[in-house]
Amino acid sequence: xxxxxxxxxxxxxxxxxxxxxxxxxxxxxxxxxxxxxxxxxxxxxxxxxxxxxxxxxxxxxxxxxxxxxxxxxxxxxxxxxxxxxxxxxxxxxxxxxxxxxxxxxxxxxx
Numbered sequence: 325x326x327x328x329x330x331x332x333x334x335x336x337x338x339x340x341x342x343x344x345x346x347x348x349x350x351x352x353x354x355x356x357x358x359x360x361x362x363x364x365x366x367x368x369x370x371x372x373x374x375x376x377x378x379x380x381x382x383x384x385x386x387x388x389x390x391x392x393x394x395x396x397x398x399x400x401x402x403x404x405x406x407x408x409x410x411x412x413x414x415x416x417x418x419x420x421x422x423x424x425x426x427x428x429x430x431x432x433x434x
Contacts, residue, residue, distance in 0.1 A: 338381045338382060338429050339382065340378055340382055340384060340388075340389070340392050341355075342429075343374060343377050343378045343381055343382065343429075344358055344359070344374055344378075344392070346377075346425060346428055346429075347370055347373055347374040347377060347425065348370070348374075350370075350421075350424075350425060351366075351370040353366075353367060353370055358370060358371050358374050358393065359392070359393050359394045360394055361394060371393065371404070372404035372407055372408050373408055373421070373422060373425065374393070375389055375393060375396075375401050375404040375405060375408075376404060376405050376408040376409070376422070377422070377425060377426070377429075378392070379401070379405050380426070381426075381429055385398075386398035386401045386402060387401075389401045408422065
């Protein structure tokens with residue numbers, strides 16, 4: 325949890341569409357695929373990462389994030405956030421991928 329608080333304190337708040345477009349581009353998907361209901365692994369993991377980043381980078385509630393992702397229930401968003409948090413601790417490659425995405429939201433150094 326300390327890492328999450330630190331990350332958000334370093335970031336400027338961004339719009340949900342920017343989070344979606346950044347994740348979609350990084351994984352070679354469309355924003356419609358991230359928002360859709362496809363359950364293939366190639367879409368589910370990026371969607372979970374996008375939900376995680378949306379919570380980290382925006383002021384949106386869990387319900388608002390769920391609505392942005394095709395009307396997903398707020399508990400689905402909670403599950404996605406928890407899953408990415410857990411996987412980041414266990415999988416260095418995923419942690420690096422999420423960290424790289426987070427860095428894209430950092431304001432440029434002056």
